[in-house]
Amino acid sequence: MDEVLERTPHDVWLNISRFIPRNVLRTLYGVNRNFLEIAVNARYEVVTFFKFDKDTESLCRNLSDPNLGRGALTRHVKIKPWVVQPPSHKRGRSLWNFICGVFDPHYTQRTTNKWVKKRLHNDIERVTDTISGMRNLSEYSLVWKEDRPYHTELYRAFLGPLLTRIHDRLVRLSLNVPPEMLCLLAPISLPRLEHLEIGICTRMLPKKEIDQIFGCFVVFVNNLLPTLKSLSISSRVPSQSLDLTGLFTMLTVFPRLQRFSLSIPFDGTHLSSPPSLVAFLNKHRRTLRHLQLSSSRCSAAESPVDPEAKYWIRNVLTSLETPYPRLHGLNLALRPLKADLTPMLNFTTQHSRKLDDLTLTERALSYFEVKDFLDNIGVYSSRLKHLRLKVQHLNPALLELLASRIPRLSLLELTFGDIVATAAHPGHSGYPAHTTRDEFALFKAEIQANRQLYASWILGTIGIHKESRSPPLSDLLQFLSEVIPALQSIVDLAPKPDTRV
Template sequence: MLPHIPFEIWRAVALFIPEQVLATLYTVNKVFLAVCRERRYTVVNVDAYKSAKPLLNYIKASPLVHTVHVRPWLVRAKDFRPPSALKLLYSCISPQDDETVEAQIVRRVRKQTRRLCDSIRHLPNVHTYHIDWDEGPVQAEFISALLDAVLPSIGPNLHTLVLKIPFRHMLSLPSLAQYLPQLQTLSLTIHTGSHNAFEISERMEGVIVFLNCLLRHLSSLALFTTPTSTFLDLGVLFAHLGHGRRLKSFALCIPFDGGHLPEPHSLRRFLAQHSQTLDTLKLETTRAAVRPNLAATSNYLWIRDSLRNRSTFASLTHVSLALRPLRTDLTPLFTFLSGLRLLQQLRLSERPLEFIEIVRLLEALENAAALRALSMRVRWLSPELVDALAATLPQITVLHLDFPEVIHSEPSSSVTSTLSNESRGTNRANELALFCAAFQGVVYRDWQLSQIAVPENQSTREPIPWLDDLERVFVECVPGLTRFEELLSPI
């Protein structure tokens, strides 16, 4: 007889089984049935009433549900379609006037929101609640119900709240803060659309009060803005945000042109205020903001100006920065990184680094003895780049590199973005062969690298796959390498 295996072990094993395969194993025994149910209903996604009805019936007061993700939809009038032969007769007997249609929509909104909100309110173990509005038309009553009718019930148990809601509902947020005593992680997306500056400042007061009420116990705060927020200015928000004594993680994602942060000194003050407690900092970007006038040139440097801080970030271990707003002068970045003694993970995205910039970056990281993971986009992959990484950062274990080309040697010209004629005289296949040949007999014995991810060749002009060749090179050169993966999403 087989020994009894604890349920926790089966649960851990199920994490390595694809969901499609696991769904076929629920009939094996009661243990697998419980594992399948837990895996399937831990996260509940609701994005349409018709598909959600059977799910809501099944999960009534279920303790398995830990995360609820709602994408609000526009409730429409019921589309009744009589048989084609009776269409004309039906239209004469039962005309659909506007008032009738509007009354029907009101009834359907009440029915669907009541059914959805009642189901969520009675889930006892929900720790994460996510409202993800797609910026499309939706009834105001729908959003109000998801906030006012649900949060008072599940709020006391919530640890994570993710909100993207229409701007007109921001004024109702302060009254809901009292129902979130244990909230640790808040992600808020601000979308103002075409609202004018006066309307934005009026409703932004609600956001400020809401955030200040929660900052007392938040450990993670993430703020996002949408590029279609025409007149949004976050300077007022950061100028009035208080001090979060427990805040350890902060993320900000706005359009790269800095249109939503014309004066970054308020953000700089906010970061300085939390410099001793933050261990994670992410400053990232989206596409340029939609504005009636072009953003000032100085606005593009909002990340650079935010990092020019006299305060030392003594506890930072995880940093993710978008390089596009830094333009070509990376000196503030290198100065900032040189002071991070406890840095463990670094991600630099959105702009490829030239080799000379990488050399300066590695010099800035010389004191980051705890650095274990590095992700960045480079102009191209070369033997010199690999040598520099292995020599300067032998302690890193995870490396993600994004590049469009592989070359056999760095061009002699310094920071230009074009290869010399000698190096471009050969095609990509020869460049790849010469790159591989440069590593014959090379072994980086002191490099602790165990995982590396690189992209496949995306060139349509010369679609030469290079993953297999690069894998062979790195496996032979790095003794401790255990995982070689394809980088599926750009850095």
């Protein structure tokens, strides 16, 4: 058996590894020599710094050691700045502090601040030197949680100085930082950057200060004019006085821009004037290949919200100079949840000739609403290769509809609540009429009755996010793998805890 394992080509093991979750793959050092190499690559390809302790110090040594060459394996670095906690003093030291404190009431605080400052300096120096030595690094992410305390020193160091040291390597940059830190980007040049992702949370900053920050930030973004291919902007609560209108007005034309994504709270308060976004998109009408307009949870506004603001996605779509000749990917949040879907249907129909990637989120669609979308696309629905939907229920009629109307679909992602057997009949409530166990049995029986339809479906990957617990997801995934022969990958889309190195 060992001889068979040794003779198996490396490419075979590499293909096997693609079906193993990364957090598991990183632990498989001892399977064989091939897997040792694969596991090491998986462990160091993406490195996350979220604290600095003995383990992090050891990691830095491994990554910096030229004899090991681990740093050369790293393609993506994520930093989630940590909080440095003052040390707990021993009894003798505490007594000394007490004596000093009698004569100087600020002694303890001053000593603690000095220790923290020195520790921050050491942490910054070690992490910065480690990352600077990663010669194959191409992606960098800096993360901020607005509800947690943080050291401004870490963000300043990991934004300005660090970016300056790795500026000639970065192709992809993701920043989610305290808003005032965005000003540090203005003098930085990233000559190879193609993908920029920015998360914005301004909390209680006044509008005047936000506008000043954007004035600096837009200098950095506009300097990416020769290389930028993908721009993603997201805002979130709390951002009381945030308005992205001015930002879109100041942005230049990026001749290579192919992907654009915007996510704001669904009430539209972060975009007071959708025409500014429309004008920006129309400037890139001939280059855009993928457009995403999505939403997040609602914000708290300073003043009453314009009731029309929540229709910002609809208003943007109906105002664009359509069609966009190269658009082949579309990701739309169907908001408000009970709004008329006609504008989204019309925009999708206008681009159906080239559309091969469609994502519809937020609103749980009925079987008939999914059918309406496919009917509007008409014969071009067969061109779709990637489809992501949120639906009310998973039922045989829906799968039959997708298999028959989209035979070339290679990736399908579905989010749904329940599994029901017969939700496609007119007048049916769509809710399970039997116990969960019986409903699933009927569901399987109806699917198996049309098994021939799925035999020719080339669907290779299916992702499932089932919001109910019963029946077990494993039972559903096993059944789907049996009836759809082409399936090579089945993914559980349920949110997973963060995994870090």
